[in-house]
Amino acid sequence: EIVMTQSPATLSVSPGExxxxxxxxxxxxxxxxxxxxxxxxxxxxxxxxxxxTRATGIPARFSGSGSGTEFTLTISSLQSEDFAVYYCxxxxxxxxxxxxxxxxxxxx
Amino acid sequence: ExxxxxxxxxxxxxxxxxxxxxxxxxxTFTDHAMSWVRQAPGKGLxxxxxxxxxxxxxxxxxxxxxxxxxxxxxxxxxxxxxxQMNSLQTEDTAVYYCxxxxxxxxxxxxxxxxxxxxxxxxTVTS
Numbered sequence: 003e004i005v006m007t008q009s010p011a012t013l014s015v016s017p018g019e020x021x022x023x024x025x026x027x028x029x030x031x032x033x034x035x036x037x038x039x040x041x042x043x044x045x046x047x048x049x050x051x052x053x054x055t056r057a058t059g060i061p062a063r064f065s066g067s068g069s070g071t072e073f074t075l076t077i078s079s080l081q082s083e084d085f086a087v088y089y090c091x092x093x094x095x096x097x098x099x100x101x102x103x104x105x106x107x108x109x110x
Numbered sequence: 111e112x113x114x115x116x117x118x119x120x121x122x123x124x125x126x127x128x129x130x131x132x133x134x135x136x137x138t139f140t141d142h143a144m145s146w147v148r149q150a151p152g153k154g155l156x157x158x159x160x161x162x163x164x165x166x167x168x169x170x171x172x173x174x175x176x177x178x179x180x181x182x183x184x185x186x187x188x189x190x191x192x193x194q195m196n197s198l199q200t201e202d203t204a205v206y207y208c209x210x211x212x213x214x215x216x217x218x219x220x221x222x223x224x225x226x227x228x229x230x231x232x233t234v235t236s
Binding site for chain 2: 032034036038044045046047048051057089091093094096097098099100101102103104
């Protein structure tokens with residue numbers, strides 16, 4: 003089973019600032035990596051798949067990068083609606099599909 | 111518009127059973143695999159179960175924590191996916207989400223989850 007590790011657990015950011023979230027896989031997943039956003043009481047929403055491809059309707063301020071075992075989600079200029087928990091997920095070696103433990107982006 | 115709506119959650123005693131439904135619309139259900147993912151209160155996301163489309167065998171997969179107790183199925187005539195949960199345990203308490211899976215076939219078959227329902231809460235308590 004591939005273990006996904008996200009850092010930091012919590013990221014305090016001011017609106018308009020850049021946010022950088024990290025995700026590490028315990029073994030290579032190539033670019034089979036997705037990022038999800040989850041707000042309180044809501045379902046996860048797909049942001050990025052293929053490590054760097056934005057899903058339909060996702061604003062350009064969200065970008066993903068990386069391959070192998072190291073990945074990054076960048077929010078270029080944080081908006082108020084971006085405060086949420088973000089999860090990475092690998093879909094290279096399945097089952098199981100595995101998620102990171104999440105990074106909470108909070109208001110600084 | 112793609113929609114997934116879960117139902118069937120509730121409060122149940124340990125050892126009892128529950129069946130969840132995921133009613134879908136806005137896409138061709140037969141073209142997609144489906145999956146269930148759960149989230150315990152205050153915790154992260156845990157994949158639970160997966161069923162391929164009948165075009166690609168309709169075979170199923172389960173997390174080790176639920177194998178032998180949970181059964182995923184699908185009714186293509188109704189565009190509904192199900193999760194039959196037997197021998198429920200307190201650690202099964204969670205919000206259960208269904209998710210649509212997108213199949214990728216380059217460089218090996220892989221699936222990622224693009225649309226999710228709003229979830230249904232299952233509480234296992236005595």
